[in-house]
Amino acid sequence: MAIATVNPATGETLKTFDPLGDAELEERIERARRAYHTHRTTGFGRRADLLCRAADLLEEEREDIARTMTTEMGKTLTASRAEVAKCVKAMRWYARNAEGLLADEEPAAPDVEDSGANRAFVRYRPLGVILAVMPWNFPLWQVIRFAAPALMAGNVGLLKHASNVPQTALYLEDLFHRAGYPNGCFQTLLIGSGAVERILRDPRVAAATLTGSEPAGRAVASVAGDEVKRTVLELGGSDPFVVMSSADVEKAAATAVTARVQNNGQSCIAAKRFIVHTDVYDAFCSRFTEAMAALTVGDPMAESTDVGPLSSERGRADLEELVEDARVRGADVLCGGRRPEGLPDGWYYEPTVLAHVTPEMRIHHEEAFGPVASLYRVSGVDQAIEVANDTPFGLSSNVWTRSPEEQRRFVRDLEAGAVYVNGMTASHPALPFGGIKRSGYGRELAGHGIREFCNATTVWFGPSHAEPGPVGGD
Template sequence: MPIATVDPATGRTLKTFEPMDAAAVEERIAKAHRTFREYRETDFATRAALLRAAADLLDKEREEIARTMTTEMGKTLAAARAEAAKCAKAMRWYADRAEGLLADEHPGPDDVEDSGAHRAVVRYRPLGVVLAVMPWNFPLWQVVRFAAPALMAGNTGLLKHASNVPQTALYLGDLFRRAGFPDGCFQTLLVGSGAVEGVVRDPRVAAATLTGSEGAGRAVAAAAGDEIKPTVLELGGSDPFVVMPSAADELDYAVSTAVTARVQNNGQSCIAAKRFIVHEDVYDTFTARFVAAMERLTVGDPMAETTDIGPLSTEQGRADVEELVQDAVSRGAQALCGAQRPASLPEGWFYEPTVLAGVTEEMRIHREEAFGPVATLYRVRDLDAAVALANDTPFGLSSNVWTRDEDEQRRFARDLDAGGVFFNGMTASHPALPFGGVKRSGYGRELSAQGIRAFCNVTTVWFGR
């Protein structure tokens, strides 16, 4: 894929970039490595002041960078503004808390004595240069949720961003520089995917983190594993949205949340609810309201304040969604709405919000992630069937469950194969909560204490008597 800004609302190429050559990549790796040796010695107060300065700049430039994101990948302008605000909030969250999250830990005196020590301390020390391979769908947030904790821990970062958001990638590198971070603390590598393995294998790069496709995750994990370097992977998701009869009194709220959960970011979110598993007692009512709400959504210009769903990010992305829908329909699924390109929008990569019912195991969409505004509906007879169907996926990122029954809540929390279980609400990422998945959704955790410790050397310091 060329490194270029292509407006998904029109399909027109607006700006192209030459990828960095090997010498330019080498220069940036060397600089990141040199800078780490000095930056690691800075105190938390210094790092926090720098990160707060970056947050202030981001707040000041919110409208500008929001328009850049919308132009590059098609999210609505309102969603882009909210993403920028969320990033600034996360920066301040880590600036305020990093020192406490990485404070020395002191084992109990009995354990210290039993170990033969006079004193023992557990310390969190930065690893070094961390490579971040990031996707286009949340082009600011995905990067900041790595960069904020990594920089506060004392690491330096190299960003290989998706090739269709080059201007956002360059903005991020420039943002941290203008905030006052030392030269080399955070740099953008404007390179194609073919250059990633070489960077991962470079001995000066200590670790890698990737958010993206399963294939990309496998490639980075394989190279890093061969070099015995730690990685954090956040890959695909096919999150269930389960509705049980005990939620019948708040079905309208569940439906409105379900719509947002499915079409957020134009349906292009790993943690978007994709499979709607509804108990037979409330299935017909939920389905009628859900389909009606999906049909009311406005598809159109992502810059317009009244637009609910903009275009998909790439022409291939829309083709992939169309293939999944067509495969399902050809095998007997019913399209309750959508399932086509909007006739009123001949330019750009738009796709109508779609609801499919009657999905069965032989359909590709039952197993594969639909990265667009397409929901699949399932009817189940009881809790056991809901749990079994929710887990019948190779992914395990997060899940949404609507029930007011405490016994059911305990059962779902215990038995769902997912990195998160959200009751009576929509899955969302927050700096205070660990984020990540199981199975083919990846491993490791971002955000919270786990996220900042992911790229630290947990060091035992033992003092003999």
């Protein structure tokens, strides 16, 4: 794939970029290595000052970078502005909390004594140069939720961003540079996917994080495993949205629309499979389908637009194939299911609701990356859990019920990295984020995320006649 900005609303190629040559790539990796040996020794106060300065700049430039994101990948301008605000919030959160999250951990005194030590503790130290392979769907947020904790921990970053968001990728490097980070602390690599293996095998690169497709995750994990390097993977999702008979159906249906079409339906944590108790199925289906059909599809720059174009022509074609496969195998298309009329030559697709989805259909097991919802009717909590878990993915889940017993069952039995009860899945800097099964492994955000790329170092002092002196931080 060419490294280029192609406007999904029109199909027009606006700007192209040449990939880095071998010599320039080597120079950047070496620059990152040198930067790490300086950055790792800075104190948390200095790191926090730098990250806050970057957050301030990002907030000041919100409108410009929001328009860039919308131009490059098609999300509505309203969604782009919200993404910028979310990034600023996370950066300031890590600036405030990183030192506490990485504070030395002291075992209980009896355990220290039993180990034969005069003193023992665990210290979190940075790993080094981290390669981040990031996707296009949240081109700012996906990077910041890696970069903010990584930089606060004392690591440095190399960003291989998706090839269709090069201007956003370059903005991020420039943002950290203007905030005052030393040269090499955060660099964007304009490269194709074929260059990732070479970087990951380089001994100067300590670990990698990837958010993206399952095939991309398998490729990175395979190389990292061969090199015995740590990875964090956040891959696909086909999240269930369960509505039980005691639920507030009106609120659940309204939330379901947002949960399905957020980011034009192109979100790993978007609800995709709507599993509804038979007692409230008809009421939910009616409200949900009517609201989906009423959404405005159009120019993502327009304030009135609810759903913009998909990010690429290939992405729309993949979605169309899933819907057509379901239709010919017996699914009912309650609304949508086609390209909207009267719009320019962009990659638009109507919000779509499919009923009577069965396991024989591809969409039952594959991720629908666009504004397409699948409806299932179930008779009780056991069947709801069975259908919800009948997926190769396990990123997040949503459950609507007022029953405490049902809530306990879902929290205990749903196979996912998160269970949201009577609300919509959303990432937050204070809560760990990640999945199980083919949705990946490891966690981002919160204390779990910042420690993923740290060396949990055991420090042990043997008995002596003198008390050990203080051991300073990195």
